[in-house]
Amino acid sequence: MRNLERVSVSDQDSIDQEMYIDLDDVSVDSLSGKRSRTHLTEVGDESDSSGSERGAKRSKRRNRGTSSSTSANRRRKSGISARERTLRRLESNERERMRMHSLNDAFEQLREVIPHVKMERKLSKIETLTLAKNYIMALTNVICEMRGEEQPYTFVDECGSNSGDSSPGQLELSGLEQAEEGESSPSSAHETNNNSLLHEDLERRI
């Protein structure tokens, strides 16, 4: 299979015309090093039923900007070749990959500092953020308590209103008091344990 990538191409006669560029014909070895799992297709593989929908949504977004400065107009002004555009796109992809990797690294570091029960699977991103938020709120409460001030955050028992699934929303609502009660619905076991650990960690530090 040849290394093909669908790219958006515009020229003087057609705006945003899609065509396929043979990446083997473009020197990209020094860029990404590896190819993506997605958006690689063979010529003629246009049977994708979601293609038209995708195009419609894309164009909808395209029209969001001001009409006087469309990307097509800009591309026309730039007057760069399709090959050059492909190269720039690949460079942008690589930068975006690196950016997302650094973001994931930050998530990993955050996971390491949040007290939580070690699970066979790692915390998802939304779980990580939610636990971090709860942890910050709990720490803030501890600080205020030590100062003799009123605790700004209350952790309300929202168990009754939860449907019982393990959606991230439940994580957000679950609090320390809920954890203390040791509520044992199977689906909330992880969150409960995590918050218990959080509370224990706080007490240890006091």
Added chain:
DNA sequence: TAGGCCATCTGGTCCT
């Protein structure tokens, strides 16, 4: 098999 989570691509917009 459906749904959740994720990585990646992509194009628009913002910022320097």
Added chain:
DNA sequence: AGGACCAGATGGCCTA
């Protein structure tokens, strides 16, 4: 002008 940031789209993997 070019890079960073962002959000939508897509497909793969995994689990209940």
